[in-house]
Amino acid sequence: MQPHPDDNAPTRGTLLAAAPTDPDAARPERGASAISTRGLVKSYPGPDGTAVEAVRGLDLDVRQGEAFAFLGPNGAGKSTTISLLCALARPTAGRATVAGADVLDQPDRVRRQVGMLSQHSALDMDLTAEQNLRIHARLYGLSRRHARRRAAETLEAVGLADRNHSPVRTLSGGMRRRLELARGLLHEPRILFLDEPTTGLDPHARTQVWQHLRALRDRQGITLFVTTHYLGEAENCDRLAIIDGGRLVAQGTPVALKAAIGDDRVVLRTGDDQAAREVVSKAAPPGTTTTLDGEGISLRLPDGSSWIPRLCGALMAHGIPVHAASATPPTLDDVFFHHTGRSIHGAHPLPGAGPVGPQSTTTTSGEGP
Numbered sequence: 001m002q003p004h005p006d007d008n009a010p011t012r013g014t015l016l017a018a019a020p021t022d023p024d025a026a027r028p029e030r031g032a033s034a035i036s037t038r039g040l041v042k043s044y045p046g047p048d049g050t051a052v053e054a055v056r057g058l059d060l061d062v063r064q065g066e067a068f069a070f071l072g073p074n075g076a077g078k079s080t081t082i083s084l085l086c087a088l089a090r091p092t093a094g095r096a097t098v099a100g101a102d103v104l105d106q107p108d109r110v111r112r113q114v115g116m117l118s119q120h121s122a123l124d125m126d127l128t129a130e131q132n133l134r135i136h137a138r139l140y141g142l143s144r145r146h147a148r149r150r151a152a153e154t155l156e157a158v159g160l161a162d163r164n165h166s167p168v169r170t171l172s173g174g175m176r177r178r179l180e181l182a183r184g185l186l187h188e189p190r191i192l193f194l195d196e197p198t199t200g201l202d203p204h205a206r207t208q209v210w211q212h213l214r215a216l217r218d219r220q221g222i223t224l225f226v227t228t229h230y231l232g233e234a235e236n237c238d239r240l241a242i243i244d245g246g247r248l249v250a251q252g253t254p255v256a257l258k259a260a261i262g263d264d265r266v267v268l269r270t271g272d273d274q275a276a277r278e279v280v281s282k283a284a285p286p287g288t289t290t291t292l293d294g295e296g297i298s299l300r301l302p303d304g305s306s307w308i309p310r311l312c313g314a315l316m317a318h319g320i321p322v323h324a325a326s327a328t329p330p331t332l333d334d335v336f337f338h339h340t341g342r343s344i345h346g347a348h349p350l351p352g353a354g355p356v357g358p359q360s361t362t363t364t365s366g367e368g369p
């Protein structure tokens with residue numbers, strides 16, 4: 001890791017510090033500020049002399065010991081933000097403090113406090129798990145003894161102690177990801193940045209990666225700053241932020257962000273959705289918007305499940321068969337849609353991959369007369 005990488009090419013490799021520990025740094029209190037940005041801006045030179053504003057005036061606050069999810073569509077500015085916060089790229093404007101150090105004035109100190117797990121693997125497939133870690137630790141300044149000790153400790157922390165002598169090519173995808181996590185932990189960072197740490201893994205491997213991440217947070221108070229396309233994972237974080245077009249459009253706990261959306265989403269599939277829409281519009285409270293799409297008729301109502309019998313009754317009274325009816329409390333996808341105008345799944349098609357977290361849906365179905 002070079003201390004001053006090319007500003008216009010954010011480094012996506014795993015970040016390790018030039019020195020294993022920061023003598024200036026006392027262990028921070030859980031709940032103290034881990035990341036704080038004000039008006040953070042990053043512009044890149046674009047085509048024909050224009051500028052690409054990847055990050056536009058970000059005000060972000062993350063507390064020590066939090067698991068913080070950072071969501072956004074492709075090209076929203078997530079990786080650029082991580083590069084700025086890891087002092088791998090210089091902000092065009094604004095300030096950012098990471099683990100108590102200023103990214104502009106104290107970039108080396110920032111780099112000593114953060115670890116990074118990028119989207120791209122840089123493991124040597126022919127070396128063993130332990131050799132990978134020891135070489136990496138030695139490359140970045142740990143003594144031989146310290147490197148051996150940290151390799152053993154971090155392998156233990158990610159549940160790979162029994163695979164220490166296995167060549168990387170013999171490890172599963174999930175194990176390799178955990179090995180990369182171990183590598184990001186070698187220098188005992190306070191804050192771990194993880195850029196899509198579970199993309200491409202099967203649900204079991206994703207769950208395992210998260211078990212180890214949570215253990216790191218719970219036992220060592222490490223702050224986790226995670227980009228993910230899996231809303232079930234974001235759901236399990238303490239707080240999350242949504243970035244779109246370089247701007248922060250929402251920030252809060254999953255519960256608060258969903259509560260801010262308000263009403264449940266009621267969806268009805270009938271034998272004649274066009275006619276049913278008129279009936280439903282009349283039966284619903286005045287001013288309720290109904291939409292008709294491939295899913296059927298949908299509308300937002302408070303306590304949606306209590307409305308289903310009433311709406312179905314009205315439809316059946318008009319001789320319209322009801323094939324299915326569901327009421328769903330606001331989901332993080334609704335939150336994402338509300339703030340970005342698109343579904344995260346549409347933004348990131350993930351064939352065959354579902355979220356790890358629970359989905360809460362009430363469904364009633366039945367045939368009409």
Ligand SMILES: Nc1ncnc2c1ncn2[C@@H]1O[C@H](COP(=O)(O)OP(=O)(O)OP(=O)(O)O)[C@@H](O)[C@H]1O
Pocket residue numbers: 008009010044045052053054072073074075076077078079080081
């Ligand atoms: N080195 C660069 N030079 C010019 N433009 C860049 C550079 N890096 C990123 N960008 C642009 O900045 C914007 C934000 O990119 P960034 O990679 O931060 O988004 P992202 O949210 O991480 O996307 P993804 O989810 O696809 O990884 C995009 O328009 C991208 O094309």
